Amino acid sequence: MLDLSKAVLRPLVAGLALATLALVAVHAEDAKTADPSLANQLNPNDKTAEPDPKLLAKDAAVKVEDGKYADAEGHPTFRITDAGKKVDWYTYSGYRRYHAECHVCHGPDGMGSTYAPGLKDSLKYLSYEEFVGIIAGGKQDVNASSQKVMPAFGDNKNVMCYVDDIYVYLKARAAGAWGRTRPGDKEDKPEAARKQEKECLGG
Numbered sequence: 722m723l724d725l726s727k728a729v730l731r732p733l734v735a736g737l738a739l740a741t742l743a744l745v746a747v748h749a750e751d752a753k754t755a756d757p758s759l760a761n762q763l764n765p766n767d768k769t770a771e772p773d774p775k776l777l778a779k780d781a782a783v784k785v786e787d788g789k790y791a792d793a794e795g796h797p798t799f800r801i802t803d804a805g806k807k808v809d810w811y812t813y814s815g816y817r818r819y820h821a822e823c824h825v826c827h828g829p830d831g832m833g834s835t836y837a838p839g840l841k842d843s844l845k846y847l848s849y850e851e852f853v854g855i856i857a858g859g860k861q862d863v864n865a866s867s868q869k870v871m872p873a874f875g876d877n878k879n880v881m882c883y884v885d886d887i888y889v890y891l892k893a894r895a896a897g898a899w900g901r902t903r904p905g906d907k908e909d910k911p912e913a914a915r916k917q918e919k920e921c922l923g924g
């Protein structure tokens with residue numbers, strides 16, 4: 722009789738082995754220096770930025786697709802050029818969205834307030850998935866001494882359509898790649914950002 726369980730399992734195991742290999746390959750990539758043309762150029766005179774070499778290495782862009790940069794794990798990341806004066810589009814957009822939707826509780830420039838934590842610190846350890854999950858679902862710390870509520874933004878398109886933008890801006894703040902200043906010079910808005918925005922807001 723045909724042993725079905727084995728017939729089904731074998732390709733699965735092979736697939737798993739391949740997936741493991743792919744993971745190893747990604748880790749080997751980590752060790753290599755990223756494409757020098759994608760490297761961040763920080764502003765040495767910006768005393769409001771506190772560069773964290775470890776995070777800067779981890780968040781380094783290794784890939785770009787239509788103006789959107791990604792780190793070795795494939796998560797969105799920032800890119801600063803022109804000796805620390807120019808940001809990629811998404812970091813700029815994230816700065817604006819953050820200051821429209823989040824700063825009332827989390828303070829200007831992600832610095833925190835008496836009510837809500839400084840996101841420039843939270844983003845040192847929160848993963849991309851955790852970040853998106855908290856924005857969509859909210860978070861509460863309600864006990865006898867405090868009543869702190871992070872609202873769920875899952876239904877708010879002005880936040881959810883720009884969650885990657887806010888993430889990369891706060892990552893740049895957490896790694897100390899960008900200080901407490903408003904971005905001036907920026908990369909042009911990519912066509913992909915226009916398209917994604919239209920689909921997300923309209924749909």
Ligand code: HEC
Binds near residue numbers: 824
């Ligand atoms: C009404 C006030 C308020 C607004 C607006 C708000 N938050 Fe929060 N947020 C909080 C509070 C309070 C907490 C802490 C909750 C807790 O301790 O469980 C929090 C926690 C978080 C955390 C988890 C931080 C950590 O260290 O665990 C993230 C991430 C976050 N907020 C992101 C955002 C973003 C991004 C926005 C804007 C889209 C935003 N928040 C808007 C009040 C707010």
